[in-house]
Amino acid sequence: MQEMxxxxxxxLDFTRLGFGPQATLILGCLGAEVIRVESSRHPDGVRVIxxxxxAAGEKGEGFGGASLAAAAAAGSFNRGGTFYKYNTGGKKSxxxxxxxxxxxxxxxxxxxxxxxxxxxxxxxTLARWGLGYDxxxxxxxxxxxxxxxxxxxxxxxxxxxxxxxxxxALTGLTALVGLPGRPPAGWSFSYLDHVGGYxxxxxxxxxxxYRRRTGEGQHVDVTQLEPATVLAGPLLLDYxxxxxxxxxxxxxxxxxxxxxAGAPQGAYRCxxxxxxxxxxxxxxxxxxxxxxxxGQPAWADELAAPxxxxxxxxxxDGWVEEWTLQQDKYEAMHHLQAHGVPxxxxxxxxxxxxxxxxxxxxxxxxxxxxxxxxxxxxxxxPVRMSATPPHTGGRIRRGPPDLGEDTxxxxxxxxxxxxxxxxxxxxxxxLT
Amino acid sequence: xxxLELVDDSAEYCGRLLAGLGLDVIKLEPPEGALSRRRGPxxxxxxxxxxxxxxxxxxxxxxxxTDDDIRRQCEDAxxxxxxxxKSEADGRGLEPERLLGVNPALxxxxxxxxxxxxxxxxxxxxDLVLMALGGSMAACGYGPADPPLACYGDQxxxxxxxxxxxxxxxxxWWRDTPTEAPATENRGxxxxxxxxxxxxxxxxxxxxxxxxxxxxxxxxxxxxxxATDGRHVCALTPDFLGPHVFRNLVAILAADGVAGPLSEPxxxxxxxxxxxxxxxxxxxxxxxxxxxxxxxxRLGQSAGLPWGVVRxxxxxxxDPHLRARGxxxxxxxxxxxxxxxxxxxxxxxxxxxxxRIGQDG
Numbered sequence: 025m026q027e028m029x030x031x032x033x034x035x036l037d038f039t040r041l042g043f044g045p046q047a048t049l050i051l052g053c054l055g056a057e058v059i060r061v062e063s064s065r066h067p068d069g070v071r072v073i074x075x076x077x078x079a080a081g082e083k084g085e086g087f088g089g090a091s092l093a094a095a096a097a098a099g100s101f102n103r104g105g106t107f108y109k110y111n112t113g114g115k116k117s118x119x120x121x122x123x124x125x126x127x128x129x130x131x132x133x134x135x136x137x138x139x140x141x142x143x144x145x146x147x148x149t150l151a152r153w154g155l156g157y158d159x160x161x162x163x164x165x166x167x168x169x170x171x172x173x174x175x176x177x178x179x180x181x182x183x184x185x186x187x188x189x190x191x192x193a194l195t196g197l198t199a200l201v202g203l204p205g206r207p208p209a210g211w212s213f214s215y216l217d218h219v220g221g222y223x224x225x226x227x228x229x230x231x232x233x234y235r236r237r238t239g240e241g242q243h244v245d246v247t248q249l250e251p252a253t254v255l256a257g258p259l260l261l262d263y264x265x266x267x268x269x270x271x272x273x274x275x276x277x278x279x280x281x282x283x284x285a286g287a288p289q290g291a292y293r294c295x296x297x298x299x300x301x302x303x304x305x306x307x308x309x310x311x312x313x314x315x316x317x318x319g320q321p322a323w324a325d326e327l328a329a330p331x332x333x334x335x336x337x338x339x340x341d342g343w344v345e346e347w348t349l350q351q352d353k354y355e356a357m358h359h360l361q362a363h364g365v366p367x368x369x370x371x372x373x374x375x376x377x378x379x380x381x382x383x384x385x386x387x388x389x390x391x392x393x394x395x396x397x398x399x400x401x402x403x404x405x406p407v408r409m410s411a412t413p414p415h416t417g418g419r420i421r422r423g424p425p426d427l428g429e430d431t432x433x434x435x436x437x438x439x440x441x442x443x444x445x446x447x448x449x450x451x452x453x454x455l456t
Numbered sequence: 457x458x459x460l461e462l463v464d465d466s467a468e469y470c471g472r473l474l475a476g477l478g479l480d481v482i483k484l485e486p487p488e489g490a491l492s493r494r495r496g497p498x499x500x501x502x503x504x505x506x507x508x509x510x511x512x513x514x515x516x517x518x519x520x521x522t523d524d525d526i527r528r529q530c531e532d533a534x535x536x537x538x539x540x541x542k543s544e545a546d547g548r549g550l551e552p553e554r555l556l557g558v559n560p561a562l563x564x565x566x567x568x569x570x571x572x573x574x575x576x577x578x579x580x581x582x583d584l585v586l587m588a589l590g591g592s593m594a595a596c597g598y599g600p601a602d603p604p605l606a607c608y609g610d611q612x613x614x615x616x617x618x619x620x621x622x623x624x625x626x627x628x629w630w631r632d633t634p635t636e637a638p639a640t641e642n643r644g645x646x647x648x649x650x651x652x653x654x655x656x657x658x659x660x661x662x663x664x665x666x667x668x669x670x671x672x673x674x675x676x677x678x679x680x681x682x683a684t685d686g687r688h689v690c691a692l693t694p695d696f697l698g699p700h701v702f703r704n705l706v707a708i709l710a711a712d713g714v715a716g717p718l719s720e721p722x723x724x725x726x727x728x729x730x731x732x733x734x735x736x737x738x739x740x741x742x743x744x745x746x747x748x749x750x751x752x753x754r755l756g757q758s759a760g761l762p763w764g765v766v767r768x769x770x771x772x773x774x775d776p777h778l779r780a781r782g783x784x785x786x787x788x789x790x791x792x793x794x795x796x797x798x799x800x801x802x803x804x805x806x807x808x809x810x811x812r813i814g815q816d817g
Contacts, residue, residue, distance in 0.1 A: 027630070029626035029627060029629060029630040030626060030629065030630070031630075032633075042660065050622060054622075054626045069694075069696035069697060069698075070696070072696065073696055075665060075668040075669050076668065077667075077668055106661045106664030106665045106667070106668050107660065107661040107664070109661075109664050110660060110661050110663065110664050174762070175777055176781065176798065178780075178781060178798065179777040179778075179780045179781045180776055180777055180780055181757070181776070181777035182777075183757075184757045184777070185757070185760060185761070185762045186762050186764065187692055187694065187762045189678055189690050189692060189762075189764075190690055190692065190762040190763060190764040191764070192678075192690075193680070193688075193689070193690035193764040193765060193766040193767065194764040194765060194767055194772070194775070195767070195769070195772055196767050196768055196769025196770070196771065196772055197607060197769075198678060198680075198688075198690065198766045199766055199767065199768055199769065200607050200608040200609060200769065201596055201597075201605050201606070201607045201608070202605065203598070203602065203605070206598065207677075207680070207682075207688060208677075208678075208680070208688060208766055209596060209597055209598050209605055209677040209678065210596070210677060210678030210680070210690075210766070211592075211596055211607065211678060212595045212596050212673070212675070212676050212677070212678055213595060213659055213660045213661075213662070213673075214660055215592075215607070215611065215658060217660065218615065218657075218658045218660070219614070219615070219618070222615070222618040222619070222622065223618070223796045223797055224797075225622050226473070226477075226618070226621060226622060226625065226796070226797075227797045227799065229622065229625040229626060229629060230477050230625070230799065230802070230804075231799065231801075232629060233625070233628070233629060234799075234801055234802045236629075236632070238801075240801060242799060242800040242801045243800050244797055244798065244799045244800070245797060245798040245799075246796075246797040247797070249772075249775075249777075249778065250778070250781070250783055250795065250796050250797060251796040251797070253772050253778070253783065253793045254469075254472075254614075254793045254796065255609060255611060255614050256608075256609055256769035257510035257511070257792075257793055258497055258506055258507045258510050258609070259497075259608075259609065259769045259770065260510075260769060260770055260772075260773065260791075260793065261497070261506040261509060261510055261790065261792075262497040262506055263769075263770035263773075264770075264773070264790065264791050265499055265500075265506060265790065266497070266499065266500045266506075268497070269768060269770060270768045270769055270770060271768045276608045277608070278603070278605060279584060279603065279605060279606055281582075281583075281584065281608070282496065282497075283495055283496035283497055283507060284495060284496070289584065290584075290603065291588065291593065291603040291604050291605075293603075298600050298675075300588070300593075300603060300604055301588075302584055302585050302587075302588035302593070302606075304582050304584045304585055306582065361576075361579045361580065364580065365580070366579075366580040366581050366582050366584075366585050367585060368581060368585035368586070368588040368589040369588065369589065370588045370589075370593050370594050370604045371588065371589050371590070371591055371594060372591060372594040372595070372662075372666075372672035372673070373591060373594075373659070373662040373663045373665070373666040373672045373673065374666050374672045375591075375594075375672075376590075376591055376656055376663065377663055377666065377667075380589075380656075381574070381575050381576070382570055382574045382575060382576040382577075382652060383652070383653065383656060385573065385574035385575060386571055386573065386574050386650060386653055388653050388656065389663075400664070400667070401663070401667070403656070403657050403663065405619065405622070405623070406619060406650065406653035406654050406656070406657045407619050407620070407622075407623045407647060407648070407649050407650075407653075407654075408571065408572075408647070408648040408649075408650075409623055409626075409627060409645055409646075409647050409648075410552070410645045410646040410647075410648075411627075411630070411643065411644075411645035412626070412627065412630050412645065414623075
């Protein structure tokens with residue numbers, strides 16, 4: 025096995041839901057040892073969100089509501105949570121009840137042998153358990169403590185809570201998805217769970233490098249809002265400098281882009297039910313390629329000048345769609361690309377998993393075993409590194425952990441707790 | 457730490473992030489300047505690009521005229537970020553083997569639409585194409601009657617650039633780890649970042665859900681309430697956060713006298729609620745008819761609910777919480793978005809405005 029970049033870094037991981045675990049997924053895929061601290065009394069909500077992973081011979085269920093009742097019905101915390109499975113590859117799971125005095129003592133001993141502590145609870149939660157930053161520092165003076173919660177630990181609204189869509193609404197990203205004259209369509213999923221998590225990983229890497237230079241640890245306060253404001257940066261400057269608000273007619277412009285503006289540019293219907301191809305021409309070379317690809321149609325003659333194309337966008341879209349409607353979305357994409365036109369099929373998850381030769385050739389999905397549910401195709405850090413390749417299964421080359429499956433091994437290996445002691449701790453309700 | 461960037465407008469966010477973290481990021485520009493200097497929006501009536509200013513605060517600039525200049529710059533650099541496809545890099549003598557020959561401790565990071573290998577490696581893509589192929593668009597929009605939609609503003613490239621920054625920081629960490637062999641001076645490497653793969657990695661549970669149900673996620677608009685001032689509010693009531701969510705929701709509805717059937721005991725059972733979600737939605741609508749968007753947002757948050765106003769991007773500039781955290785900073789006479797997180801020590805800091813062409817020699 026090749027070396028991994030973060031080999032030797034240990035992360036004691038109290039994160040939950042989507043945002044925090046995205047950060048520690050990245051650290052694990054880069055080779056850090058990530059130990060999820062969990063509890064069956066207060067399980068991570070995403071472990072039990074349906075749909076459940078079907079057992080052998082079972083048919084999957086539809087997407088629906090979520091409750092602990094679902095886990096009870098399945099009799100397991102390990103079959104639930106497609107939401108959980110996507111960002112826990114390569115991590116270990118231990119169950120320790122932090123509210124039990126012996127549990128708290130064990131957690132402090134684990135902190136003492138960890139480089140990084142991550143968590144995503146509401147501000148103040150860890151302190152109430154007796155694991156505030158001052159306590160962490162007292163057992164590990166150079167500990168790196170990275171908190172990841174909606175509004176962070178400092179500021180007048182620090183008690184506010186977010187999920188991805190909340191943060192997307194508040195930072196303007198919801199408003200940036202939509203057609204002119206219509207209410208915002210927004211994102212149907214939590215883009216900012218990803219973005220917040222990326223910056224959580226950046227925070228850990230930054231603090232590690234600082235610790236190497238100085239020997240000092242620190243608290244880094246990561247929110248779900250601050251990593252997102254930069255994503256609309258040019259629009260903020262356009263407002264601040266030119267007074268141009270995005271609350272203006274025609275904005276957001278659907279799939280059209282203003283800088284650079286292009287024509288044609290957008291999603292066009294193809295053969296089949298709800299199949300689309302995106303075409304995005306932003307230069308004369310793209311336009312000339314498109315005209316050739318479409319067989320020099322008569323309507324193209326009068327559109328040779330870019331400003332004429334921009335003035336007749338709607339008519340142009342109609343003509344382009346007459347062509348795409350006769351095409352399979354992939355055939356359209358390949359044909360246009362062969363003529364130097366930026367184009368891509370609108371792919372859903374099935375397309376990416378089953379019909380995308382580029383993702384397949386790059387080894388994008390890694391099939392990894394999870395103890396109870398078997399093999400799953402998982403995504404990790406989608407970057408290739410020549411000397412220290414990331415791996416979705418981390419150092420342990422394993423899929424998402426079953427609840428508590430590493431408790432005994434972690435306590436034994438890191439703290440020297442014997443099997444007999446573990447049994448006693450279980451009997452006393454410490455390891456649940 | 458000296459970071460060189462030889463990039464088009466798809467890959468300047470990575471360097472912005474690294475500059476804020478204290479790395480010395482230098483743009484290698486042709487004499488006429490980087491492409492992004494000519495990308496809008498502009499300061500009205502001028503050719504001063506606000507796009508360029510946003511993505512290049514904190515960086516320096518050096519003019520390079522030849523590929524020899526570029527290789528020379530690499531001799532004492534720690535990182536080179538470029539946007540050359542494999543065929544382009546090979547053709548110019550800027551392939552990783554050659555650059556690592558010049559400087560074996562160099563971290564070379566290529567950020568391209570599809571990466572350096574695979575059947576689509578030479579294909580062209582802008583952000584819109586990456587949002588289509590990656591899966592975001594298939595799930596965003598109003599429904600089957602309308603097209604799939606991509607968020608405005610280079611979001612696939614943002615994810616790609618952030619992954620590039622993560623990989624670079626990890627590569628530097630590994631390179632500088634004290635070790636026997638190979639010695640740190642020989643521990644550079646090549647990082648190959650594909651916009652397509654990064655874009656494909658930002659749709660949460662979509663792949664898993666398809667595996668479990670046999671159905672890809674449908675395309676739907678994110679549901680919001682319309683408040684009395686006509687603004688929209690995201691008003692989530694996710695049961696999986698805990699039983700307090702519904703309990704607190706009923707409390708604020710009841711205080712306004714609009715709880716209706718939700719205060720009946722049946723609704724305390726999540727399974728019953730799931731079957732009668734229409735009543736929950738109607739109660740939320742009744743509440744929204746009594747408050748403007750900011751009131752509704754604060755009311756929900758006072759009950760521990762993850763609610764938020766659907767703001768225009770520029771409205772974040774007035775957010776009292778972000779302002780109190782010092783999130784917006786003045787640089788070179790303009791207000792910029794500042795730190796993505798608050799670090800106690802060595803905090804994220806942008807110390808200079810976007811560079812003039814060749815200002816650093």
